[in-house]
Amino acid sequence: MGMAVDGLISGLDTTSLINQLMQAEAIPQTLLKNKVTDSTTYITALQSLNSKVAALADSAGKLAKPAGVDLHTASSSSTSVTATAGPGATDGTIDFTVDKVAQSQVTVTGPLTQWPDQPPVLTFVGSDGKVTQVTATSSSLADVAAAINKAGVGVSATRVSAGLDPSGQPLYRLQLSSTKTGATGSFTAYRGTPADVTAGTATNLLTEPGAAQVRAAQDAQLTLWAGTGAAQVVTSSTNSFTDVLPGVSVSVTTASTTPVTLTIARDDASITNVASSLVGSINDILSFISQQQAVTTSTNSTGGTVVTAGTFAGDLTVRDADQKLTAAAQAPIDGISPSTYGIVVASDGSISLDKDVFAAAMAKDPDKTKAAVQAVAARVADAAGLISDKHDGTVTTKITGEQKTVKGLSDQVADWDVRLADRRSTLEKTYANLEVQLQQLQSQSSWLTGQLASLSTSSS
Structure with missing residues (x-):
């Protein structure tokens, strides 16, 4: 608890004195806080690195699979036919x-x-014979439509206005449509129960009167090599x-009866x-590490030079990660340098893909070039996994250790808060007692002075 008024008796600025003493007392805590700040910055940088490497592990792992570079384009000679080529x-x-x-069946009443x-009873028989x-x-047509839609029979019902009857009453038709296309969507609708259908009385x-089948259910159909002895029909619902x-x-x-030509080509x-994305991701990580390792210089207020080490400077865990990824990208593939396929390492350590060299390699031996890309991707995925695995990756483990350290330091900072609060309270009490004692001494001095004065008067 702070004193309300500084030294009334002593004339001392006790608040300033206590604050100065507390600043000295708090030096160990300040050092701990600085460590927490530095460690937090370090952890943030490690987490950023780990996220980048984990993303690389995922993308490289996908690229390393057989489908990773099994890429093709599909083109059609007709605008009514589109195609997509996959693995x-x-x-x-x-x-x-x-x-x-393909089309769905549409029937109207x-x-x-x-x-x-009354009550309206209908029976639907599907293409598979299900009743x-x-x-x-x-008997409201709206209720009949609602009942059909709710029944889940693979048929949707819509009430459609059909004018007026001779007495002026509104007329409606029910449009019944199969919910899926193809021959399997066909259905037959009856007035009556399933027993009536079986008996032939439905x-x-x-x-x-007035009912019609607007559209019959049918499958889509292609004919390969139409007009030849090898003609082959392919259908789809x-x-x-x-x-x-x-x-x-x-x-x-x-x-259309006009033949369509479908062309599949390597993409x-x-x-x-x-391939460029893989190399770019590797280079992005290596550049990030290099930036965080860099030592910077600045000038302080007195004109002196201040040298600041990068967050990752001298960090063996990060250096190991850098070396693993670099080796995965640069190591020979079956005795052949990756530069043969356009994966180039510059003098500053950056990695890039020379697309002209890559294109020439693809033109010369596409299968071998694609295999080389997958080999690099597999090595990179393995290396990135060792670094960023969520359980035992080297950087992951480092982050976990640093977080424990920060927690320990933060606990010490909290302990110091209690210790310093107690110390301030002690100092405040000490100075308060000093004022009391000075006041007592001052009172005693005044009394003695008065007594001495009275003695002098008596003697005279």
Whole structure:
């Protein structure tokens, strides 16, 4: 508790005195706080490094897999046909015609003011023979549509306005549509129960006045090598085909008898990009380490030179990480230098991909060049994993250790807060007691002076 007023008796600036004493007392705590600040900065830098390396481990691991550089482009001679080439695709061309596109079944009832049965009971029979009964809560066509939609029979129902009957009552049709395309989406709808359907007494909705099938369910169909003895039909319940060519997905939008040519080719541009991305990620990490290791100089207020070591300067863990990644990128591949494939190391240690050299290597031996990229990626993934593994990576472990150190230092700082508070309280009490004692001495002095004065008067 601080004193309300500085030394009234002594005239001392006790607050300033105590503050100066406390500054001296707090030097050990200040040193601890500086260590916490430095360690926190170090941990932040390590975490940033670890995040970069972990991301590299993930991307390099994917690139090292067979599909990593198995990249192709797919092009079509028709705007109504699109294709995507994925892993497993092979270069080549193929011709086919789009005979049919996939479509859902659409059926409409005749015009009705309300459903003719009460309660409305319908039975749906799917293409697989599955029989489902639907019962509506009333003869309202809106309730019938709602019951069909809720039943999950693979059919959606919509009430559509159809004018007025002779008495002026509104008429509606129910449009029944299969929820999926293809022949498997076909259905038959009946008025009546499943037992009525079995007995042959149920009414097929299509046989009622004004009813019609707007569109029949059908599969999409391609014909390979149309017009030849090798003609082959391929069907799909959707407008997408995944079994025309290995690793190639084909989508169609319009039927046409005009042959479509599909061309699959190696995607050199994408392969170059993934190789460049790998090398760029490695270089980004090495540059980050170099920046954090750099020693800087500055001038202080008196004109002197101040030399400041980088956060990672002299750090053996970080140096080891740098060496592992550099070796993974620079080591020969089956006795061949990575520079043969365009992976170039500059005099300052930076790494880059010479795209012209890489393109020449791809043109000369694409399989060997792709294998070289995957070999480097595999080595980098392994090295990055050893560094950044979330359980026992070298940098991860270092971060964990430093965090424990910071916690210990922070606990010591907190202990010092208590210790310094006690010390300040002691000093305040000491100076307060000093004032009391000085006051007592001053009172005694005044009394003695008075006594002496009275003695002198008596003597005279």
